[in-house]
Amino acid sequence: MAVYKHIMYSDVSDRCYLDVNIPDDKDEFYCFVYIHGGGLEHGGSWEPFHAPLVKLGIAVIGIQYRMYPNAKYPDYIIDSANAVKWTFDNIGKYGKCKGIFVGGSSAGGYISQMLCFDTHFLRNAGVDPAAIAGYFHDAGQPTAHFHVLEAERGLDRRRVIIDETAPLYHIGVEKEYPRMMFVISDNDIKNRFEQTQLVLSTLRDFGYDMNKVAYRLMHGNHCAYNKELYEDGTSPMANMVAEFILAPTKYRPANS
Numbered sequence: 536m537a538v539y540k541h542i543m544y545s546d547v548s549d550r551c552y553l554d555v556n557i558p559d560d561k562d563e564f565y566c567f568v569y570i571h572g573g574g575l576e577h578g579g580s581w582e583p584f585h586a587p588l589v590k591l592g593i594a595v596i597g598i599q600y601r602m603y604p605n606a607k608y609p610d611y612i613i614d615s616a617n618a619v620k621w622t623f624d625n626i627g628k629y630g631k632c633k634g635i636f637v638g639g640s641s642a643g644g645y646i647s648q649m650l651c652f653d654t655h656f657l658r659n660a661g662v663d664p665a666a667i668a669g670y671f672h673d674a675g676q677p678t679a680h681f682h683v684l685e686a687e688r689g690l691d692r693r694r695v696i697i698d699e700t701a702p703l704y705h706i707g708v709e710k711e712y713p714r715m716m717f718v719i720s721d722n723d724i725k726n727r728f729e730q731t732q733l734v735l736s737t738l739r740d741f742g743y744d745m746n747k748v749a750y751r752l753m754h755g756n757h758c759a760y761n762k763e764l765y766e767d768g769t770s771p772m773a774n775m776v777a778e779f780i781l782a783p784t785k786y787r788p789a790n791s
Contacts, residue, residue, distance in 0.1 A: 536589045537629075544598070544621035548605075551614050553598040553621065554580045555629060556589045563631045565668070565780050566594040568622050570615050572641025572674075572758060575682045576603040582640075583762050587773035593780060594629065596622055600646075608683050608700055609656070615639075615646050616660035623662060634668035636780055640758050642682075644675020648702035648734075651712060670715040671776055674723055674758050677702045677734045695726070703734060707741045714747035716779045723757045751775060 537557040545551035558564050567588065571578040580597035588595055600606075600614035619637060626632045639647040647670055650656055654664040679701045681692035690696075697703050719731045739745055753760050753771075760771045 536586065539629075542621075545614060545617045547614070548601050550599050550601050550605075551617070552580070553596050553618055555626075556585055556595040556597070557629045558589050558592050558594060561592055561630060563633050564592055564594045566596060566622060566626050566632050566635045567671070567776060567780065568596045568598065568619055568635060568637045570598055570600070570637070570639030570643030570646045572639065572643045572761075573602070575606075575611055575642045575645075575680065578602075578642070582772075583764055584770040584772035584776070587764070587768060587770040588776055590768075591773060591777040591781075593777055594626070594632070596626075603682055603686050607687055608680075609649075611642075612646055612649050612653075612656050613660070616650060616656040616662065619650070619657065619667075620660040620662050623666065634780075635666070636669045636671060636776075637667055638671025638673060638776065639675065640673040640761055641675065642680070644673045645677075645680050645702065646675070648672050648675050648677055649705075651715065652702045652705035652708070653699075654709060664709070665713070667713045669713050669779065671718070671779055672715060673718045673761070673772075674720065674727060674731075675702070676724075676727065677730050693726075695730070703730075703737060706734070706737045712743065712747075714749075716749040716751065716775075718751045718753060718775065720753040720755055720757060720759070722755055727757070749779060 539555040541552045543552050580599045585595045598618040601610045651670045657664045679696040684690040685692040
């Protein structure tokens with residue numbers, strides 16, 4: 536694995552950097568742009584599942600972005616869109632990329648859903664939303680993020696608000712979306728499971744092709760599988776991402 540660390544993708548903040556992780560002995564590869572979680576206030580560009588995923592032949596770009604208390608909506612979404620733009624512009628320097636996927640966990644899953652459903656962020660960054668090969672939405676909040684509610688509006692973070700800051704608000708604007716996968720746990724953050732089901736139901740209600748939408752229910756606490764490594768060094772999270780990218784028919788579509 537070749538690792539290139541702390542590459543700046545924007546000059547708006549010293550937090551706008553990314554790490555590039557390229558598989559060994561691969562002339563061609565898919566690329567996964569990963570947006571970390573941490574409630575939009577902490578987290579880093581490296582996760583334990585990155586190395587196992589690279590070993591499966593997929594390049595990983597782990598991004599960092601502006602966070603609270605030094606950021607506000609939509610700084611972190613704009614940063615993530617700019618990191619995706621950097622990837623399109625530069626990944627060819629590291630090898631032949633067969634497709635770019637975008638995903639995130641928790642707060643990163645919120646951001647990945649915003650990029651997917653509110654396409655103006657990518658367009659403003661100079662990225663054609665249709666060029667994204669797919670999205671991996673892991674336990675992201677599809678309503679107005681609790682930190683937007685609490686830190687910016689002084690509201691109870693448990694409020695369920697669907698406005699322009701919520702991914703759900705934008706479903707139905709575009710005629711179609713890239714294929715995507717949703718992952719959630721049966722013991723996730725309170726109301727996160729139900730809100731994820733609402734996203735799937737809303738996609739169905741608008742008549743989207745649910746054969747392009749995969750779903751996986753995990754067991755345990757919120758995003759615990761992201762940190763888990765098996766004894767052989769493999770990772771359940773890496774396996775899920777790799778199967779979504781490389782073998783999309785393995786998981787049952789969300790309409791079944």
